[in-house]
Amino acid sequence: MELGLGGKHALVTGSTAGIGYAIAKGLAAEGTHVVLTGRTQTGVDAALKRLRDSVPEAKVTGIAADCATTEGAAVVFQRVPELDVLVNNLGIYGRKPAFEIDDGEWRRFFEVNVMSGIRFTRRYAPGMAKRGWGRVLFVSSESALNIPPEMIHYGMTKTAQLSVSHGFAMELAGTGVTVNALLPGPTHTENTDRLRAGRAKAAGVTVAEIEAAFLRDHRPTSLIRRFTSADEVAALGVYLCSEAASGTSGAAMRVDGGVVNQIM
DSSP: OOOOOOOOOEEEESSHHHHHHHHHHHHTTTTTTEEESSSHHHHHHHHHHHHHSSTTTTTTEEEOOOOTTTHHHHHHHOOOOOSSSSOOOOOOOOHHHHHHHHHHHHHHHHHIIIHHHHHHHHHHHHHHHTTTTTEEEEEOGGGGSSSTTTTTTHHHHHHHHHHHHHHHHTTTTTTEEEEEEEEEEEEEEEEHHHHHHHHHHHHTTTHHHHHHHHHHHOOTTOOOOOOHHHHHHHHHHHHSGGGGGGGGOOEEEESSSSOOOOOO
């Protein structure tokens, strides 16, 4: 399938590792000029080297900035005046009992996971509309629909992303710009693998046992009965950023292994 991404310019926030990095790599492999972002120059440089090693022909640059803040976003906006493709991937997560989440933590999760995507979309989507083509993708989660009791503040932000992405899609109707949300499920990333390895060590069991217990106890509706890879998630993300996905906008597209037990 010809995705029509060659020569396009894309930005992926929070893309030095995990799903963001995998989407950036997938876009680069299609000939897209990609900008990575991360909070530290060291992390950005390492991601750039890793991507160029993986995709030797990649046209990729990086910006060290905290895209969760207005100041960090301004750094990116100054360096990157226009875009064809925006992937709002930046996000945080963490387990915490519901009644122990204080006001500051609720606000922090909303600021990072929701407001960052709003700021970047508000900055870049109008230019896309003027030029008659663009793609905006919010990386949400199956937790938007299955609110995880161990981190309801995270689930709240992922649900909010669905409202925001659909609202922007309606605002941009008929402009040639599509806005969609991507809903991964349990996924292997560098960070989640590291966390599970720590839990396995503390419990004196294997990582495989930790993953099996998680699927059994917390995601029993999974149809593939395993964690996806970041590259599997990125495959759908890259498609939604492409010319081939021109008929899809305002959608919440699941790559969750069938965890969400409903038709939508």
